[in-house]
Amino acid sequence: MTVHNYARHTGEYRSTSDVLLARGVGIPALATTTDPPDAKEGFARVFVNGAWSHVEDHRGEVWYDRDTGRAVKVSGLGPVDPAVHVATKPVITIPLATQAATALAQARTHVLHHYKLLDEPTPAVWIAYLKALMAISDGTDTASTVLPARPAQ
Known part of the structure; x- marks a missing residue:
């Protein structure tokens, strides 16, 4: 007798085999005599509730x-x-205000390390850059569509 074996938890087709059964003995567990459908690309053959079907794989x-x-x-x-x-x-589009907040944190760190800690005056281009980023990040500048250019080191 030919049986078709399937997986315990998914019901997915595993193999076909021939078995010899003693009189009064049923087919093996997780097997059926119902022929599975032909293989189909992108689908698994699954035996559920006594019938085969194709399930996306x-x-x-x-x-x-x-x-x-x-x-x-x-x-x-x-x-x-x-x-x-x-x-x-x-x-994934990152909102301009979020981009500005990130750039502002980086710019503040740069100014701190290159000017403030050395007791040097902050160049006007860096002050203007910081102010522009603050305006975008806090929402007072609603006209900008891109971040301002970062000043040269």
Whole structure:
């Protein structure tokens, strides 16, 4: 007798084998005599509730979190939720105010280390740069669409 074996937890098709059964003995556990469907690219053959079906198989694929861009390697059977994950890494746009706040912190550190700690006057170009970044980061400058150019060292 020919049986088709499937995995315990997923029901996924594993193999086909011939078995000899003694009278009064049933087929092996995790096996069926129902023929599985033909293999189909991108799908696993799964035996659930007494019937075979095709289930999407993305195992091993890398998908990306739609909101964070974080890579996620798929490990289970079934469709990937397009509301949560996308196949290509999304471009995450960082708001200009956030970019300005980051640049402001870096600029303050630069001014501190190169001028203040040495008791040197801060050049006017650095003061103007700091003020421009502060205005963008605190929202008083709503017209800028890009950060100002960083002054030369």
